[in-house]
Amino acid sequence: MSHALEGILVVSVEQAVAAPYCSARLREAGARVIKIERPGGDFARGYDRVAGGDSSYFFWLNQGKESLELDFKDEQDAALLHRIIARADVLIQNLAPGALSRAGFDLAALREAHPRLVTCNISGYGRSPELAAMKAYDLLVQGETGLVSISGGENELGRIGVSICDIGAGMTAHAGILEALLARAHTGEGRAVEVSLFGVAADWMTVPLLHHEHGKGAPRRSGLNHPSIAPYGAYPCSDGELVIIAIQNEREWRRFCDGVLGMPEMAEHEDFNDNDRRVANRPALDERILSISRTLTRSDMAERLRAADIAYGAVNSVADFASHPGLIRRKGIASGGTPISYPARPVGDALPARVPAAGEHSQRIRAEFSDE
Secondary structure, eight states: OOOTTTTOEEEEEOOSSHHHHHHHHHHHTTOEEEEEEOTTOOGGGGSOOTBTTBOHHHHHHOTTOEEEEOOTTSHHHHHHHHHHHHTOSEEEEOOSTTHHHHTTOOHHHHHHHSTTOEEEEEESSTTOTTTTTOOOOHHHHHHHTTTGGGSSOTTSOOOOSSOHHHHHHHHHHHHHHHHHHHHHHHHSOOOEEEEEHHHHHHHHTHHHHHHHHHSSOSOOOOTTBOSSSSSEEEEEOTTSOEEEEEOOSHHHHHHIIIIISSOGGGGGOTTTSSHHHHHHTHHHHHHHHHHHHTTSOHHHHHHHHHHTTOEEEEOOOHHHHHTOTTOOEEEEEOTTSOEEEEEOOSSSOOOOOBOOOTTTTHHHHHHHTOOO
């Protein structure tokens, strides 16, 4: 396990996914994370019960944290949180817009009182006056940014299959906090990190926006085909399986025509001799590829692609993914003690840790940060 953040105290007034994702990554790097939960606990605890009695998202994002149940409206609890923040290195929050400030925890005021403090505010729409008060959840932001409009099949809209805007905001917040901690090592002063779900998704929408404003229009929904590269998509084989073929340059295109399709002359055909023409003539292109793929099993098609050094992949189910040779696993422990296997940390290792029960560490933390 990496201990790069050993000695760093993170206080996270968090709920749902975005802030818990960020603080989970900090915890895995060695930071101590105190998770502040409302009385009764983070509502994400109740999303489902599939992970040993914990919700799947909660199990994934809260292992190894310390849980403190706290009521901002209680004068003693508010004083306790102020004492904890006074000793913290990082304060993260993703409550409803304005909720933390109304409770007496304005982030700018806290940084002024504690100059080394790094604060991270994760919001739905940032500081836009028209939108700042709007609540934001993942699917709402997928819709508002146009992400849904370019996802799915030709005739239906599609939500991205995981909470991608939440996760992306958590990843971005994690990077911003690490940058702020590095800067503090040089200057001795903390910083304010501001992240919004909308802003993160907007960054990801740069390419479609550029096509809309400077090209021939935003990409249309294209199912399992790339909207602006061809051939780059899924093709059915004789056994009903799909193979994803990815051509990224003209060298690969020529090898594909010769070694996979057995049509070397097609590489220089005027309808297909560069990517723009292939995209413009996709129906005719796909017809020729299908004339071969539908005569071969997926295994035989994969062998041709492998021999021609063409990138390819499968359209796997989650069950297929569960047994994929590339899937490396780690173990976590549900709050009730059940060990559960799940995907490994993408960067470095992490030791098994347990999900805290709601308020599990409240008594110990209250004693540790007592004013007596």
